[in-house]
Amino acid sequence: MNTPANPLVSIITPTYNRAEFIEQAVNSVLAQTYTNFELLIVDDGSTDNTRDLLEPALTDSRVRYSRQENQGQSVARNRALSEAKGDFVCFLDSDNYWPTEKLEKQVALFRQQPDYDVIYGDVVVIDEVGAEVTRNNMRRYSGQIARYMIRDNCVSMNTAMARRRCFDDLGAMSGKRRVADDYDLWLRFSARFRFLYVPEFFAYYRVMDDQISSDKTRRFDSNWQIITDFRREFPDAMSEQDFDLGFAAFHNRKARYLASQGSKGGALAEMLKALRLRPFRRASWRSLAAVLLK
Secondary structure, eight states: OOOOSSOOEEEEEEESSOTTTHHHHHHHHHTOSOOOEEEEEEEOSOOSSHHHHTTTGGGSTTEEEEEOOSOOHHHHHHHHHHHOOOSEEEEOOTTOBOOTTHHHHHHHHHHHOTTOSEEEEEEEEEOTTSOEEEOOOOOOOOBSOHHHHTTSOOOOGGGOEEEHHHHHHHOSOOOSOSSSHHHHHHHHHHTTSOEEEEEEEEEEEEOOTTOGGGOHHHHHHHHHHHHHHHHHHOTTSSOHHHHHHHHHHHHHHHHHHHHHTTOHHHHHHHHHHHHHHOTTOHHHHHHHHHHHHO
16 A cells, blocks of 8 residues: 555544653654654543643644543543544553654655555663663564464554554454453454564653553453454454464463462463363473473
């Protein structure tokens, strides 16, 4: 698909009580070397002084602010998507920020690689005060990535840029759950669209104690619902063998987590589920041995 000469990029930023960080997020957008963008900020019912801090940015005609009663960031993102006019869509959470050439590099890549629909990269993990924690990232993939995505979400939300047609064809955030809705989105997209992973740092990702995604138990529950729904709704996305591999990988990962939390019985139950799906997969047996030896 051809890319317009100067495409409009819609940037979606939901926020809720992030007054401490939102200026840095917004300023990182306003500092972008690619300037044809619109920034849609949806305040999900903040009770702090977020609105006051945004006053200087709102003098820029490219920035639009709206407010809703607290309904969760998926609802906020969908509201912004319904108002977005861009050829491409990006997401920037209000406690994270971008390097200045993020948009320019990705728009250029879409021109060079017209067969791709989503371009994403790596994150620099920072702590609550902005100190760098790590630049180590998980393994990521390009092309038709559904068989990798079913094993775990390898797409970092704040690094991605997607063609608007992806949302027009497959919808926006599902809104079914408050945890891991980004995984649901990218997993659905992986069933129909091509992804390009670029090994560059496209976002600074802040890890904070009060983030919903930090609750790993809830995340595992949500991820299970997501991959189960996906298998039912997109049965042609991959082979049955790849689906089984993905489900086994989920059970292996959950078993390792439960073992780390001291729940040996729960870990063994997850390992048995993995082994039933892929009894000859060495990774499952290695995980089982690790659990038994703890």
